[in-house]
Amino acid sequence: MDTKELHVISTGRQPFADLAAAMRDIHRFVSCFHLREKTKTAAELMAAIELLQAAGMPAERIVVNDRADVAAAAGASGVHLAYHSLSVSAVKRLFPQLRVGKSVHSEEEAVQAEAEGADYVMYGHIFPTSSKPGLPARGIEALRLLAARVRIPVVAIGGIKPPDAGAVLNAGAAGVAVMSGILEADDPGRAAAAYYDALYREV
Amino acid sequence: MDTKELHVISTGRQPFADLAAAMRDIHRFVSCFHLREKTKTAAELMAAIELLQAAGMPAERIVVNDRADVAAAAGASGVHLAYHSLSVSAVKRLFPQLRVGKSVHSEEEAVQAEAEGADYVMYGHIFPTSSKPGLPARGIEALRLLAARVRIPVVAIGGIKPPDAGAVLNAGAAGVAVMSGILEADDPGRAAAAYYDALYREV
Secondary structure: OOOOEEEEEOOOOOOHHHHHHHHHHHHHHOOEEEEOOOOOOHHHHHHHHHHHHHOOOOHHHEEEEOOHHHHHHHOOOEEEEOOOOOOHHHHHHHOOOOEEEEEEOOHHHHHHHHHHOOOEEEEEOOOOOOOOOOOOOOHHHHHHHHHOOOOOOEEEEOOOOHHHHHHHHHOOOOEEEEOHHHHOOOOHHHHHHHHHHHHHHOO | OOOOEEEEEOOOOOOHHHHHHHHHHHHHHOOEEEEOOOOOOHHHHHHHHHHHHHOOOOHHHEEEEOOHHHHHHHOOOEEEEOOOOOOHHHHHHHOOOOEEEEEEOOHHHHHHHHHHOOOEEEEEOOOOOOOOOOOOOOHHHHHHHHHOOOOOOEEEEOOOOHHHHHHHHHOOOOEEEEOHHHHOOOOHHHHHHHHHHHHHHOO
16 A cells, blocks of 8 residues: 555644644645534534635645535535434435545444445544543454455544554554644644654554 | 415424424425424434424425535435525535525625525514524514515514414515424414415415
């Protein structure tokens, strides 16, 4: 696999101006930036996407969480769906131009997402993480088993630090997704660079 | 104007099973049923639309609030937009098959919505209503002035009782929208019938 994917996901806790400021430092390292802001309105998301683009993140690398209509209206590259979202097949039918990702939590969900036309799945959490307290981490071996069941890229998420990137890629992941590890780092640009370097050097 | 429109809007407070039960009694009187459930997920809205249809409300009369993607995926007839939603023009471009309505609060907003391609506007609140406490009602005369500025239908909302229907239609409205006046009535079917009769008899 030549290209490794680094997905960065917004925390839902940062003002859009702060997100935009981070974009300037991280955009060159990021394959997909996920705007995941569950309490924001469609109009607010559209405004945020404009801010992100003005700060250097190209629309082709912006993914909107859940709202396929916003993704299409903004010219974003894709939409990322969760269990509470529209189905992959419905979104693919409405918006063939969008790259559609799906969060999955089992091999069965991954296989189904692929069958419905998902372009990638996101699987986790791989390691213990403060954003999923009390839920057991799935671990590298579960990632390996899941990745072997689908042909589409599997993006690993959850408590992944740069030194873990090699193990995650070796287990069959196409890349990693990071939330607070980059956006809440003291220096988001440096953190993004560390992930990027780890993805490209450690396999 | 031959057809008068009776829009019924969900309250966001009723279980979907209760909404579906009301559908059986009101569907024959209703031009548009608005599913306006701001805290519900896309998957929940899809399930609700199935319930509503199973209870007799045809998809061609179901309108989804804000979520154009859900409306299109469910085969609903339209989407109703608010100030915090995607723009009318963006939704019309993405979904030419949807009837697009817009809530407006001034003549300028109504004129703009029409220019963007809205199929109708909703204007209010016309009379004092408990759902907009503290905000002054706009009154019949403001409705008349606004309706004279646009060619698309103006649906009046806010504290409208069946005996008010004639005055509202005479002011230029194409119909009325009702929320708790029907769905929280002791007998929703009887309440819907009273509005229907008032719309068709009192002009």
